[in-house]
Amino acid sequence: MKQMSKIQLVKSDPLFMQEVDTPVVTLEKEDYLLRLNLLVERIKTCGYTHAVIYGDREHFSHIEYFTSYDCRFEEALFIVNAAGETAILVGNEGLAYSEQIPYPIRRVLYQNFSLQGQPKDQLRPLSTLFSELGIGRESKVGLVGVKYFESSIEGDPVHTFDLPSYILDGLYRVCPQEQVFQFGQELTGYPDGIRIRLHSAKEIAWAESAGNRAARAVQRMFKHMKPGMSELEVSASAGVELEPLNVHPMINFGARSVSRGLKSPLQSERLALGQVCGLCYSVRGNLTSKISVAAYDLNSWADELKPYYETFYQAHFAAMAAWYESAKIGVCCGDVYKAVYRHISHEEHGITLNPGHSTGTEEWLNSAFCPGSSHKISDGEFVQVDIIASGSNPVRTSICEDAVVFAGERLRAQLREQFPDVYARILARQKAMREVLGIQISDELLPMSNLNGVYYPFMLNLDTVFACR
Incomplete structure (x- = not known):
């Protein structure tokens, strides 16, 4: 691993906890017919x-x-x-x-x-x-x-x-x-599975709408959780609509809960100061997950976790920032993988899955982010930035997971014209990621929520985030 970027604590931006409450973008007849036409053309191309x-x-x-x-x-x-x-x-x-x-x-x-x-x-x-x-x-x-x-x-x-x-x-x-x-590879395979990409500005607006709803639930839980509250009590503060989900909610407090990974909230598990803590909520079309430590500052971290502050938690953030900065249309996923692993390792950070994957109405479609992958990120590709670092003795996990869409000039112009409010929110997020978080993303990378790239090392202190300097 190379020396990681200098990771510092900086003052958070109000944007990160700003809840976006806009009408849900729903797909209609013309959107489904566009997809159906793509399917019919693929059937013909394959000779079926x-x-x-x-x-x-x-x-x-x-x-x-x-x-x-x-x-x-x-x-x-x-x-x-x-x-x-x-x-x-x-x-x-x-x-x-x-x-x-x-x-x-x-x-x-x-x-x-x-x-x-x-x-x-x-x-x-x-x-x-x-x-x-x-x-x-x-x-x-x-x-x-x-x-x-x-x-x-x-x-x-x-x-x-x-x-x-x-x-x-x-x-x-x-x-x-x-x-x-x-025929499954024609839907979710690389390089050109139909479902790997978003094909219109409307689909991007749909994904951003889902991103707002997933992030809003996590933002509300961040704002309400306090030591002593149970996982279920914090979950209730999410104030979510009763829409279909694509992933079970994962609100996990403490080593036992967090180490189980996919566990849903329980009344019996309560938030303790200094312990590992995770908030994850997903709707069809987007997922937000944040896991670090329930603390106000480094002094309130559990003693057994403090030695890992730089080598584990900061290193994980540096790897995630490298993902964001290296991922561009036309870049091979194998090169993004290399950029990530310049900062972390499988052995030290317990990473077993791909650092990112295609997403949609189900959370994981496929992944080309693997060693030697020659798949080049394409215009419209819809990706979950998903690097899961974990360890035991002591239990520690670090996640800062959000979704992005890659959009070339033409697709961005369509989005700006057809959905100006969505486009304006994306520009504000790009600005905050660059200027506050120090993550220099390309114009092609569209963050789908106000929490993209936002990492709270002290999850009870929303005024402080990690940033690259």
């Missing part, structure tokens, strides 16, 4: 006749992206042919819910997608439904499951699928197995 996309409650995003339909209790299949004709197969409760899809679509009841014990009086074989939708012996089908495979450890990745076997069986009854191909 159909795309069949699987979804369930946990893995709803592939279908939701093109339709607005997010699977609730049930599984579903979204089917599109090369002519742009669409159909969705749903269970009993999904049939009415699918009425929300904003364009004409053939809605088909398949009752095996219904919950256990529900009526199946209209059940027909899945193979019959595939046939009725035009899939047959001459078809070439691009199939999307939960994830796609890149290695051959489980078999030929082109013909290995991550979805229930009975769906595959039904498809193979009407279409030869060798004519069913993995």
Whole structure:
């Protein structure tokens, strides 16, 4: 590791705790049709006749992206042919819910997608439904499951699928197995998966709207938490709307809670001065996570954590700043990875995951931030800045996670024209990151919330942040 940038404590900017409360930006018919057209063109480019996309409650995003339909209790299949004709197969409760899809679509009841014990009086074989939708012996089908495979450890990745076997069986009854191909990489793969990028100013405004809501919840918890409060008491101060989430809330106080990583808040865990502390909230389209120490200053840190102030916590901030400064359109993700690891190491900072990943309605789509990655950051790419440092004996974790969008001149001009308020907020954030935090980001990097890059080493003191000098 090279000598890190000089990290100092500086006075915070009021912008960082300024809550943005604006109307939610929602996607409409024309936005989903834009995405659907991209899908149809990709089907044609691949030489396929159909795309069949699987979804369930946990893995709803592939279908939701093109339709607005997010699977609730049930599984579903979204089917599109090369002519742009669409159909969705749903269970009993999904049939009415699918009425929300904003364009004409053939809605088909398949009752095996219904919950256990529900009526199946209209059940027909899945193979019959595939046939009725035009899939047959001459078809070439691009199939999307939960994830796609890149290695051959489980078999030929082109013909290995991550979805229930009975769906595959039904498809193979009407279409030869060798004519069913993995299509997931066309949605979330690099370099040009459809879902890796935001394709319009409207989509950027949608992401920024989500960023404001996620950050607002975290800002409110920061403002309200005090020693002695339980995780649930602090969570209540978030004052969030009851919208669907893509990640469980993670409000964790103390070594036991923080070390468990993904744990949600409990009444039994209480905030203690000097201990590790984490606040994380996410909505579909953005996540904000801040973890350091519940303290007012370094003197109020627990004695066992103080030796790690520079080598662990400041080093982590320097690595995050290096990510922000090195990431630009056209830069290889492998080079961003190198920039990050000039300041930290796997061994000293316990980092096991990628330092950043693509994001969207689900928090993690894919990641190209790995050693030697040749993927070049593209115009419109939507990325979560996510470097998780952790250690044990004593338990320590450092996270400063927020989302960014990379936008070239044309996309920024569209955003400025169509959503001037969003654009103005982004410019204010860029200015604060450069002038207050000392992080010299490019004009192409659009921070999605007022908390981007903001690191409170003393989480009970909102007047002081880390900065590069």
